Amino acid sequence: MEIGIDQISFFTPNLYLDLTELAEKRGVDPNKYLVGIGQEKQSIVPPTQDSVSMAANAASILLEQKSTEFLNSIDEILFASESGIDNSKSGAVYLQKLLNLKKNMRAIEIKQACYGGTFALMTAFDYVKLHPNKRILVVASDIARYGLKSAGEVTQGAGAVAMLVSTQPRLASYNWDSVFQSEDLMDFWRPLDQSEALVFGKMSQEIYEKFFYEIWQTYSQKNLKKVSDFAAFVFHLPFTKMGKKALDQINDQIDESKKDQLEKNRLAGQIYNRKVGNLYTGSLYLSLISLLKNNILKNNDRIAMFSYGSGTEGELYSLSLAADYRQAILGDPAQMIASRRKVSVDEYEGLFRAFPEDSEDHELTNSYDSSHFQLKRIKDHQRIYGDNF
Numbered sequence: 213m214e215i216g217i218d219q220i221s222f223f224t225p226n227l228y229l230d231l232t233e234l235a236e237k238r239g240v241d242p243n244k245y246l247v248g249i250g251q252e253k254q255s256i257v258p259p260t261q262d263s264v265s266m267a268a269n270a271a272s273i274l275l276e277q278k279s280t281e282f283l284n285s286i287d288e289i290l291f292a293s294e295s296g297i298d299n300s301k302s303g304a305v306y307l308q309k310l311l312n313l314k315k316n317m318r319a320i321e322i323k324q325a326c327y328g329g330t331f332a333l334m335t336a337f338d339y340v341k342l343h344p345n346k347r348i349l350v351v352a353s354d355i356a357r358y359g360l361k362s363a364g365e366v367t368q369g370a371g372a373v374a375m376l377v378s379t380q381p382r383l384a385s386y387n388w389d390s391v392f393q394s395e396d397l398m399d400f401w402r403p404l405d406q407s408e409a410l411v412f413g414k415m416s417q418e419i420y421e422k423f424f425y426e427i428w429q430t431y432s433q434k435n436l437k438k439v440s441d442f443a444a445f446v447f448h449l450p451f452t453k454m455g456k457k458a459l460d461q462i463n464d465q466i467d468e469s470k471k472d473q474l475e476k477n478r479l480a481g482q483i484y485n486r487k488v489g490n491l492y493t494g495s496l497y498l499s500l501i502s503l504l505k506n507n508i509l510k511n512n513d514r515i516a517m518f519s520y521g522s523g524t525e526g527e528l529y530s531l532s533l534a535a536d537y538r539q540a541i542l543g544d545p546a547q548m549i550a551s552r553r554k555v556s557v558d559e560y561e562g563l564f565r566a567f568p569e570d571s572e573d574h575e576l577t578n579s580y581d582s583s584h585f586q587l588k589r590i591k592d593h594q595r596i597y598g599d600n601f
């Protein structure tokens with residue numbers, strides 16, 4: 213019985229910052245951002261969007277036009293985020309209500325830095341294996357926020373990826389080959405009283421590379437697989453250069469005849485991430501969408517997926533593509549990215565500072581946010597969402 217990702221969709225807010233303009237404003241050579249870090253643009257979040265509204269917007273693309281019978285087969289919503297809106301209540305129950313889903317379901321939030329989305333998927337695969345007539349909705353949604361003028365500023369971004377997990381998946385099957393490891397490390401964290409992440413940037417890159425290298429060695433031995441067994445390696449991309457740094461470590465294991473294909477697919481897998489920025493939990497899955505939309509792959513092509521979450525957890529697993537995988541990517545990510553409105557650096561700084569805190573009441577209106585679901589107000593420490601349609 214094949215189990216995997218049946219359909220996938222993506223949402224990002226409709227504003228972006230041009231990183232060449234940011235570099236000029238910060239007195240940095242633009243090539244540091246464009247080439248050295250590998251980021252071109254980043255999505256900017258209006259006050260009317262947060263991790264829950266973005267998740268609802270991504271999931272609504274998946275669920276529109278589904279029959280009642282289909283919707284009733286969804287037994288769990290797993291909301292993966294490290295920028296959730298509450299320290300206690302799950303963001304998934306807001307999604308259950310906004311998406312009008314049945315009452316008899318589990319609605320759970322999962323947190324482990326950028327790795328949470330992968331754990332949600334693994335949990336979903338296990339559940340569907342035991343309950344083959346059921347489906348799970350997994351949504352990975354985040355705002356990556358490091359702070360104005362911080363080293364991490366260029367690696368910010370925002371967005372959500374929603375996935376349906378089922379048997380007979382139309383996108384890709386999971387190959388039950390995960391290798392994972394974790395270790396208590398302090399490379400990136402966000403204290404409870406702060407809305408911006410703290411990071412030892414160089415240390416986080418080094419640990420990411422080390423985790424990929426170690427996990428790959430174990431994975432290849434345990435699963436008897438070589439680099440040439442894969443059509444592509446897809447990475448969690450906090451910034452696109454990170455994927456290249458990781459893959460370069462196993463360059464000596466890549467056959468000459470395979471190098472060209474892997475490099476083309478690596479580049480295809482970073483096209484959207486270069487323009488959106490880091491989505492934390494959703495970043496690996498945006499890269500998967502980018503690869504599948506920007507290069508032609510074949511039925512049964514095997515794709516290695518490397519998930520990394522600071523703090524630290526890493527996992528490598530593979531997916532095998534379904535025949536009509538392109539039809540299983542719903543919505544139009546390229547159009548969504550291209551139709552965003554550019555904001556100036558001053559406007560971005562104003563929006564960054566206007567990030568609504570729950571300690572004060574806010575009425576949130578935004579003439580340029582036409583997204584389906586929006587955060588409408590914060591009142592008495594409660595977030596109230598609205599359907600814009």
Ligand code: COA
Pocket residue numbers: 241243244245247248249363364365366367411412413414416417420450451453454522
């Ligand atoms: N032209 C081309 N490349 C340039 C350049 C220029 N003018 N100036 C610098 N670079 C290159 C550097 O050589 C470096 O490349 P390398 O890492 O391949 O050697 C790269 O640009 C970044 O420069 P660096 O000085 O290391 O950047 P930084 O100290 O400003 O920090 C991060 C970069 C990624 C560490 C920082 O943005 C960060 O902390 N981000 C958040 C954490 C994160 O994303 N961690 C990843 C793992 S989860």
